Amino acid sequence: MFTWPINLLVIFAITTPLVYTLGVKASIKKLVDVWAVIGFILSAISFYPLYLKVSSEKVLIHYWVGIQFRGVALFEIDMLSIFMAGLFIFIGLLTAIYSTRYMEHDTRHGEYYALLLLMVSGMVGVAFAGDFFTLFIFWEVMCLTSYVLVAFRKEQWEPIEAGFKYLVMSSAGSATMLFAMSILYGIVGSLNFAYMHKALSESVTPWSMISLALIVVGFGVKAAVTPFHTWLPDAHPAAPSSISAMLSGVVIKTGVYGLIRVMMLLFTPESYHWHTAIAILAVLSMTTGNLMALLQSDLKRLLAFSSIGHIGYIIFGLSIATVYGLTGSLFHVLNHALGKALLFLCSGAFLLAAGTRDLNQLAGIGRKMKITGFTFIVGSLALAGVPPLNGFQSEFMLVLAGLQVGASRNLWYLFSALMLINILFSVGYYLRIIQVVTLHEPSESVSRVKEAPKPMLFSMVLIAILCILIGIYPGPFVNLANQAAQSVLSVESFVKLIIH
Amino acid sequence: MTEITGFNMLLSILLPTIAAPICYFGGRKFGRVGNGIFATFILVISTGLLLASWNRVSSGEKVIESYGVWVGLFKLNVAFLHDNLSFPISILISGIAMLAAVYSIAYMTHEHDQEMYFAALLLFTAGMVGVVLASNLILFYLFWEMMLVPSYFLIAYWGTGRPRIIGFKYFMFTHAGAASLLAGILLTYAYTATFDLLGLPNLLSSISPGMLRIIMVLMSIGFAVKLAIFPVHTWLPDAHAEAPTPISVLLSGVMIKTGAYAIVRMSITLFPSESVKVSYGLSVLAVITMLWGGFMALAQTDIKRLLAYSSVSQVGYILFGLMSLNSLGVGGGLFHIVNHGVAKGLLFMCAGAIIYSTGIRDINKLGGLASKMPLTAVATLCGALSIAGTPPFGGFASEWMIFAGGFASGNTVLSSLAIAATMVTVAYYLRMIKKVFFGVCPESLSDVKEAPSSMLLPMAILTFLTVIFGIFAFAPLQILYPAGEAVTRLIVRG
Numbered sequence: 001m002f003t004w005p006i007n008l009l010v011i012f013a014i015t016t017p018l019v020y021t022l023g024v025k026a027s028i029k030k031l032v033d034v035w036a037v038i039g040f041i042l043s044a045i046s047f048y049p050l051y052l053k054v055s056s057e058k059v060l061i062h063y064w065v066g067i068q069f070r071g072v073a074l075f076e077i078d079m080l081s082i083f084m085a086g087l088f089i090f091i092g093l094l095t096a097i098y099s100t101r102y103m104e105h106d107t108r109h110g111e112y113y114a115l116l117l118l119m120v121s122g123m124v125g126v127a128f129a130g131d132f133f134t135l136f137i138f139w140e141v142m143c144l145t146s147y148v149l150v151a152f153r154k155e156q157w158e159p160i161e162a163g164f165k166y167l168v169m170s171s172a173g174s175a176t177m178l179f180a181m182s183i184l185y186g187i188v189g190s191l192n193f194a195y196m197h198k199a200l201s202e203s204v205t206p207w208s209m210i211s212l213a214l215i216v217v218g219f220g221v222k223a224a225v226t227p228f229h230t231w232l233p234d235a236h237p238a239a240p241s242s243i244s245a246m247l248s249g250v251v252i253k254t255g256v257y258g259l260i261r262v263m264m265l266l267f268t269p270e271s272y273h274w275h276t277a278i279a280i281l282a283v284l285s286m287t288t289g290n291l292m293a294l295l296q297s298d299l300k301r302l303l304a305f306s307s308i309g310h311i312g313y314i315i316f317g318l319s320i321a322t323v324y325g326l327t328g329s330l331f332h333v334l335n336h337a338l339g340k341a342l343l344f345l346c347s348g349a350f351l352l353a354a355g356t357r358d359l360n361q362l363a364g365i366g367r368k369m370k371i372t373g374f375t376f377i378v379g380s381l382a383l384a385g386v387p388p389l390n391g392f393q394s395e396f397m398l399v400l401a402g403l404q405v406g407a408s409r410n411l412w413y414l415f416s417a418l419m420l421i422n423i424l425f426s427v428g429y430y431l432r433i434i435q436v437v438t439l440h441e442p443s444e445s446v447s448r449v450k451e452a453p454k455p456m457l458f459s460m461v462l463i464a465i466l467c468i469l470i471g472i473y474p475g476p477f478v479n480l481a482n483q484a485a486q487s488v489l490s491v492e493s494f495v496k497l498i499i500h
Numbered sequence: 501m502t503e504i505t506g507f508n509m510l511l512s513i514l515l516p517t518i519a520a521p522i523c524y525f526g527g528r529k530f531g532r533v534g535n536g537i538f539a540t541f542i543l544v545i546s547t548g549l550l551l552a553s554w555n556r557v558s559s560g561e562k563v564i565e566s567y568g569v570w571v572g573l574f575k576l577n578v579a580f581l582h583d584n585l586s587f588p589i590s591i592l593i594s595g596i597a598m599l600a601a602v603y604s605i606a607y608m609t610h611e612h613d614q615e616m617y618f619a620a621l622l623l624f625t626a627g628m629v630g631v632v633l634a635s636n637l638i639l640f641y642l643f644w645e646m647m648l649v650p651s652y653f654l655i656a657y658w659g660t661g662r663p664r665i666i667g668f669k670y671f672m673f674t675h676a677g678a679a680s681l682l683a684g685i686l687l688t689y690a691y692t693a694t695f696d697l698l699g700l701p702n703l704l705s706s707i708s709p710g711m712l713r714i715i716m717v718l719m720s721i722g723f724a725v726k727l728a729i730f731p732v733h734t735w736l737p738d739a740h741a742e743a744p745t746p747i748s749v750l751l752s753g754v755m756i757k758t759g760a761y762a763i764v765r766m767s768i769t770l771f772p773s774e775s776v777k778v779s780y781g782l783s784v785l786a787v788i789t790m791l792w793g794g795f796m797a798l799a800q801t802d803i804k805r806l807l808a809y810s811s812v813s814q815v816g817y818i819l820f821g822l823m824s825l826n827s828l829g830v831g832g833g834l835f836h837i838v839n840h841g842v843a844k845g846l847l848f849m850c851a852g853a854i855i856y857s858t859g860i861r862d863i864n865k866l867g868g869l870a871s872k873m874p875l876t877a878v879a880t881l882c883g884a885l886s887i888a889g890t891p892p893f894g895g896f897a898s899e900w901m902i903f904a905g906g907f908a909s910g911n912t913v914l915s916s917l918a919i920a921a922t923m924v925t926v927a928y929y930l931r932m933i934k935k936v937f938f939g940v941c942p943e944s945l946s947d948v949k950e951a952p953s954s955m956l957l958p959m960a961i962l963t964f965l966t967v968i969f970g971i972f973a974f975a976p977l978q979i980l981y982p983a984g985e986a987v988t989r990l991i992v993r994g
Contacts, residue, residue, distance in 0.1 A: 396682065399686050400689055420682065423679065424675065479573070
């Protein structure tokens with residue numbers, strides 16, 4: 001019905017509570033954890049033929065209700081969708097493996113894994129959607145599950161408060177989006193992207209401008225673009241670390257995906273000239289994120305602010321709107337997802353071992369937990385854009401694209417310079433967390449910690465290896481990002497499948 | 501270009517990189533000595549691999565090893581280059597690193613986590629060798645930062661004093677320089693659509709002079725930070741003084757020279773017309789650096805800090821030679837890279853031997869060690885006299901060429917000042933030697949012994965080299981001088 005990767009995720013999500021009950025009855029403790037991991041693995045396996053099919057056919061259409069009704073309720077899958085969805089499932093899988101030990105001391109595992117599976121299925125659906133109707137349904141699946149996951153540890157006050165703030169702001173964002181969609185429906189008479197592209201790129205009206213602004217706000221809230229970012233530094237640290245890794249690593253990227261898809265396809269840059277506005281938002285985001293991160297003493301909060309900074313880099317690539325810019329942007333989506341997921345998983349391991357997120361109390365913990373400490377260094381340096389790690393590859397690509405476009409749009413020299421300065425600032429706090437965590441003499445609170453359990457180490461080490469691998473041999477990964485960027489720019493082939 | 505043409509250079513970088521994790525994971529089993537021997541062994545092989553291109557380079561050939569496509573999107577190939585310029589410097593780097601590894605075995609006895617130390621040392625060396633061999637700008641930048649990260653950990657983890665603050669300062673200074681360098685590299689690509697160092701000179705002529713100037717200045721700022729030229733030198737005295745001594749050997753002896761190498765390879769080779777315009781300004785900075793470093797060294801009492809300031813002063817000489825932009829001066833500058841690398845490496849090793857034996861770094865508290873540590877005393881004297889430019893040591897030959905180049909380019913006043921600066925050099929070195937090795941030996945130091953022989957061996961080799969390079973200066977110059985000539989030929993054309 002929804003193509004196999006999503007189907008499997010949904011099926012496993014529905015059966016998870018049953019398996020959980022079964023596991024409790026049969027007193028097999030880890031049954032539900034294994035079940036969820038199997039779900040992700042199967043989904044990833046079924047994803048592969050889809051990837052092969054799309055890479056040969058470029059764009060794939062799939063009606064998920066079975067009937068063709070004015071181009072509504074369909075998936076339109078191109079390389080961009082594949083790129084994003086593959087990333088979502090991969091990080092989801094690693095998070096699930098990590099959770100098998102991380103969530104050990106919590107109860108309600110049935111709910112936890114069901115929500116996690118549903119959230120990923122929602123994200124994949126967003127990436128596949130070919131019309132606003134489909135997009136919004138999956139969007140809400142993703143949002144609702146993520147609210148609950150943020151507030152999962154409901155016996156404490158902090159997650160509840162953060163979850164509530166997240167819910168209010170994110171729902172406001174969704175409502176804004178819904179409003180924009182209704183205006184667009186009024187203009188075009190369809191919710192399908194292809195029809196909308198045709199109608200919107202032909203005539204620019206005040207109404208379409210307003211809906212553009214509303215859509216930017218809607219996706220911007222999810223992507224945590226400054227000034228709509230205020231929920232993120234509360235929600236991401238309060239969630240369980242595995243969920244923080246999902247939220248910061250990939251969930252905010254659905255907002256980025258939405259922005260890229262809608263702005264390149266519906267509100268084409270040729271007709272709507274949004275480059276400068278988006279670039280200003282990008283520079284604002286990176287500056288706010290990086291400056292605020294410099295001031296934090298809570299490790300997870302620091303990482304959350306750094307996510308805002310990185311979203312700024314990614315949006316900067318969108319503002320360039322060339323092949324290089326978008327390639328850099330998408331490549332950075334991948335690299336930031338890996339790096340930030342790694343850091344949140346590491347901080348989760350520290351949290352589990354030492355019971356604190358406070359940097360001063362975590363001092364020197366990397367000396368006790370050597371492998372986690374090492375992966376933490378790799379993740380921090382990768383996000384700091386230090387070669388030869390993956391973050392550098394995409395950051396240099398973004399600045400390069402900015403400078404290239406600077407020849408025709410001179411302002412981009414300034415923006416690129418600002419981005420370089422931002423990267424430099426960010427090195428400051430990454431270096432600080434590396435120093436505190438791995439170089440300080442171990443403090444009293446961490447004197448008796450032990451290395452993290454194996455499933456957690458597996459996820460962290462795997463991502464760390466990927467960070468190094470992509471940094472040293474970026475070729476194939478850049479090609480993937482490049483194919484995705486190409487497919488974003490080849491609007492016509494996307495449209496003509498619907499409108500012959 | 502895509503077919504593979506040899507593996508020597510690739511292996512010389514890859515071997516230490518691969519050996520680093522082996523060192524780390526096997527470290528507990530090998531123990532400190534085993535680890536050190538393993539690291540030394542790897543570095544010996546990698547030096548040998550680099551030496552393989554001796555014949556072809558000395559006959560004036562360019563040895564290019566290409567290994568195929570790296571990032572297709574930017575038409576980036578992985579390729580390494582050995583010519584008259586990169587060959588001697590790469591040998592210097594891996595050679596000194598090898599000696600530093602031998603030296604570390606005994607020196608690091610009292611330190612913790614030696615397995616990580618040797619792994620970082622290997623990575624650091626691989627980064628430095630890579631910088632010199634890289635044949636495109638992105639590869640160059642990659643290695644440029646790859647030498648920063650391990651050296652940061654080496655300083656911040658095993659350093660003395662306040663290592664974390666100093667490491668932070670070191671990282672931020674160098675990284676800010678690197679960001680400026682990156683901006684330059686990316687602007688180059690934005691205008692020429694290539695990163696290839698060999699193809700660039702022809703393409704750059706199409707860029708407007710204003711933009712060319714911007715690119716050149718941006719790149720040179722990055723190099724100047726690494727080289728520690730006067731206004732951006734402040735990280736050096738801290739980092740070099742507080743790093744563990746074998747790492748100071750590498751930092752002062754060879755790492756900062758990658759900045760000088762890059763100035764020749766890029767600032768001058770790629771932008772000959774622009775470098776003519778900035779040469780006078782940079783020469784002035786070079787002389788200020790010499791004098792500033794020299795006077796600051798006079799004021800130091802910490803032996804390693806003194807040597808670090810002396811390095812600041814000496815990179816001034818190197819830059820001054822390079823900025824004379826004639827074959828004598830550039831050749832001299834390049835030769836001084838080698839001589840200073842050998843002599844300063846030697847001096848830091850001597851300082852390390854003194855610290856190892858006495859546990860004291862303050863030269864006022866030392867004295868009369870000449871009779872207790874005769875070999876160290878002789879080695880220190882040789883190193884100091886070489887750097888002070890006394891015949892028959894290596895430093896004399898290169899400094900003579902630098903001053904001759906300075907006069908030939910017409911900067912009479914600056915050259916005279918530069919010569920005057922050597923007097924300061926002599927002054928601080930003689931002061932140091934007098935305080936450390938002569939005078940009254942304090943009671944507490946009466947039973948000091950010479951450092952273990954595994955530390956004396958590398959010192960002996962370097963002492964030997966300072967003398968050899970002075971007497972048989974023509975041997976290294978046979979390779980280095982053509983490199984200077986090749987660069988200056990571009991200047992005439994530009």
